[in-house]
Amino acid sequence: EAGVAQSPRYKIIEKRQSVAFWCNPISGHATLYWYQQILGQGPKLLIQFQNNGVVDDSQLPKDRFSAERLKGVDSTLKIQPAKLEDSAVYLCASSLGLKVHEQYFGPGTRLTVT
């Protein structure tokens, strides 16, 4: 079974530029999560989708971050404009459903904002 795929793996941008990350969850997984992991910290949940609907985005900085999952499969997370403090690893995870608790994580995208 293929795991959660993410791209790109690494990205370096200057502050005020825009960037987008892509995630393809495990086939059949209805729930998709985006996390931000700053170096030395635990992951922080940014947004959670159930199929193509948003379940929770309370910790997403909506003035600069946006995410979509239009067809209920792949998802993109965008930052526009980026700030220095956005430097982090962005992790995508998926699970079978909302109340099915085991999440499977992708390899992450390491973002450096200079």
Added chain:
Amino acid sequence: ELKVEQNPLFLSMQEGKNYTIYCNYSTTSDRLYWYRQDPGKSLESLFVLLSNGAVKQEGRLMASLDTKARLSTLHITAAVHDLSATYFCAVDSYTGNQFYFGTGTSLTVIP
């Protein structure tokens, strides 16, 4: 906001020794998860604990959950070098729509 605290943050132990990592959380939840993260890698699920008194074991690791004390432990028995990694606990909010990770415990097992 639910807070999840782990201790210790850093742990250096010799091979063959036993040790326990603690995970405390601040509000009602009966679902607790343990993950492992190797340097530069993503997270790997270790245990899912879904009720008070739940205990799960895999190899040299055993996890338990006490929802009344809001405490989970990850016990390491006879540590080996391959267990060196960062271990995170995570908790569902009671409504199940938020997911909070702990601060992480960086474990180094010395030969």
